Amino acid sequence: MTRVLVVDDEPQILRALRINLAARGYEVTTAADGESALQAARTEAPDLVVLDLGLPDLDGAEVIARLRGWTTVPIVVLSGRTDSADKVDALDAGADDYVTKPFGMDELLARLRAMLRRAGEPEEEPAVAFGDVSVDLAATRVLVRGEEVRLTPTEWHLLEVLLRNPGRLMGHRQLLLEVWGPGYETAQGNLRLYMAQLRRKLEADPARPAYFRTEPGMGYRFDPS
């Protein structure tokens, strides 16, 4: 099922999009402001984002930039502004399409189809099983040797970022930025703490981790092999 995240602060537009998208068989989640949109993009892992630029809390270009910091999900911008400069800014910030309000629902849906057609080949859920652990990213569930393990929100968030980048070294700064957001880039004590928690809960031998490996001076790496 294709998952679409719709971000808009106008309830009637949100409602119209939700109904139309659901009728076409999309799974729809919504957000009404920038922060919850970023949050939802992380937890829901949508296949496509429809983003209204006139959000109450964050500037539209900033939302795009912060999304683009870690995901390449297609972004379709909705906006009431027809000014050419706004379009250029949004597209250059990383948006894939720009639709001005009022828009025809048929056209918007056709644009979404075109976008998904191009983006939508791979969609492999990243490896979610390693050792005795199996992780269901969609359901927010972790099983170790068949037993369910409870993770706190922060632990989960950190695990998610690592799992979505298998084999890849994630720098301290990058992880702190992804999980704690801007302003915590130097709180490395935090990162050590939660990495230790994760290892205690998921690794067979937390003192000698096999999957969540430390790269001294650089960061951490999730190695599923």
Next chain:
Amino acid sequence: MTRVLVVDDEPQILRALRINLAARGYEVTTAADGESALQAARTEAPDLVVLDLGLPDLDGAEVIARLRGWTTVPIVVLSGRTDSADKVDALDAGADDYVTKPFGMDELLARLRAMLRRAGEPEEEPAVAFGDVSVDLAATRVLVRGEEVRLTPTEWHLLEVLLRNPGRLMGHRQLLLEVWGPGYETAQGNLRLYMAQLRRKLEADPARPAYFRTEPGMGYRFDPS
């Protein structure tokens, strides 16, 4: 160089696009009707197609369909028709974007950039390979004969600088400046030490290096051949 095929039967639009695209560093080829457009798409292998729908010989949707029969090159449609049904038809036929005339040149160029950005993605930063070694710069990972080799931050940094300048002589001062930063330009003992570490970890015969060569009195050179 990025190659753009522009298809339009109006000479002034053709001319305007050619000038603007060429000014941005694109390589432009043009066609004035559907048949020659299809021909040009085959012979020129463009990275992007800008297609006017009002062609004299073929229907726009048919041009798209015949292109899509064998290529996935991004197609941006230009059209004077604002009818929603036309947009839906073109997009569902396989177009990636639809811009109505009159259009702002800035906006069109931004849309082309967005399109190329996405299309160009799959060519992810490749793993540099030489001898038995393969280096994945994005994942920060080094394999020698299939075995993972751990590098310290400084070793990695030095390797990165060398790999990003293949075949080029890197002076002592330049390397020290890049890796250690200002203030260490004269610490050549350092450089010798870490170059030795790199060779020990990556070269088949560290005493007779094949890839990380010394240029006496000058510096070092990474030679991938």
Next chain:
DNA sequence: GGACCGCGTCAGGATCCTGTGAGGGCCATC
């Protein structure tokens, strides 16, 4: 032939980083 210079190598200690435990603040629930 001898002095000199640049390069590779080795071992030492200083420095930084990491894992771990304990403890306090905050919030929601009871």
Next chain:
DNA sequence: GATGGCCCTCACAGGATCCTGACGCGGTCC
């Protein structure tokens, strides 16, 4: 008001990394 869960800060021991200096070796220049 008390409890428990979660998050953050601090301190410290052990380990990894980094820098420094000293030593041979081979080539170059006088």
